[in-house]
Amino acid sequence: MRSIMKFSKIPAVTITRLSIYSRCLEALAQEDVKIIASDKLAQKCGINPAQIRKDLAYFGEFGIRGVGYFVKELLSEIQRILGLNKTWKMALVGIGNLGLALVAHENFVRQGYEFVAVFDVDPAKVGRRLPSGQIIHHVDDLDKVVKEKGVEIGVIATPAGKAQNAAHRFIGSGVKAILNFAPIQLQVPEGMAVENVDFTVKLDNLAYHLTMAEP
Amino acid sequence: MRSIMKFSKIPAVTITRLSIYSRCLEALAQEDVKIIASDKLAQKCGINPAQIRKDLAYFGEFGIRGVGYFVKELLSEIQRILGLNKTWKMALVGIGNLGLALVAHENFVRQGYEFVAVFDVDPAKVGRRLPSGQIIHHVDDLDKVVKEKGVEIGVIATPAGKAQNAAHRFIGSGVKAILNFAPIQLQVPEGMAVENVDFTVKLDNLAYHLTMAEP
DNA sequence: AAGAGGCCGTGCAAATTTTCACAAGAATTA
């Protein structure tokens, strides 16, 4: 199955939606809902029901006709598809306000993501230990520490000016995926996966909406 | 012009890209670049040059054939389109690690966004003043304070369980746009704009990529 | 002043993504 999937192209939006479905299913499981139909799930997610069924169809058949989907089962299938049946090791560069908040964020751990190393350039910070336990390393040691700890995902929470440099270090140390909070477009080689989290882009969307919606 | 635009449908992705162009243009202005061609800008943004020209074409003609775009001029036009020629007033609910980081984040101010009020439910927090100056109000006073201060955008940084409640309060007080950091799909009435910032969705994309790219 | 080279704006085709609509399978009832 995996080997087939690997060559068929699945839209990025589908993966994003799978992730959203999993959030909804988690909530449903919490409420002790056993079975759900695509219509109901769609309503919860604000998505067309056919879309849900089609997204799932890329990966197999998980429902029962006339019945729906078993919540727990579907959740677990989606998590398997996304690759969440393991703990992913992350490293963070940039221990500012945002960086600290990220490390302290408990959602990550619940979802199977863990910060195993943190870095900064500020000599005043290097060597200190965070409340969550990690010792702050200097960015110059990134390559060494990343390899030692087997980091798989790099997280960049530096100011914009330092972000590309951080990216280069991650690239050099063999990390293949980067989550970037800096408001710039990182230049990375083919095959690297980069996801940007840019609050101000989202705010700009809202500002545009408000501006257009005005009377 | 505005009144024409209001009825023609512009794709949400276009707005998002405009926002990205503006980040790139800001960087170029910083480097004192005066003029840029769509090809160069496209390269910087990782986007097709025709796409850029087409996105801009929704709103007018901003370039000079045979020459390119004046960086500062185009930047200012895009900012005008997005509605950034004013300061937007935001309110934050949820003064946890993430909330604190957001309030302290200097990028917002630079981009024309300002937190004019902050809220929490924790009695231990209510009444205290943040380093950035805002006094923490109780969420029960949200309606009153939001109306007093003329808040236009609500930001939710609560745990998932409290997010829908926060949204209801914003809706009730007449706020028409919400930036949601909680990992749930908010239920809101027609006409409200909601943008979600969900780190773990982005991480799931990376996890999927890494899983699929494996040998 | 004419010619050459560069780049924007845009019609049109291609590709992608979403949505519809229905056959097929599962449970429930008579």
Next chain:
DNA sequence: TAATTCTTGTGAAAATTTGCACGGCCTCTT
């Protein structure tokens, strides 16, 4: 067992989005 009622999985159509390719305008050179 047959009829009824659900809801999935999926082809095919519709809608949207992207990318090409070229006419037209601008500047610079000769």
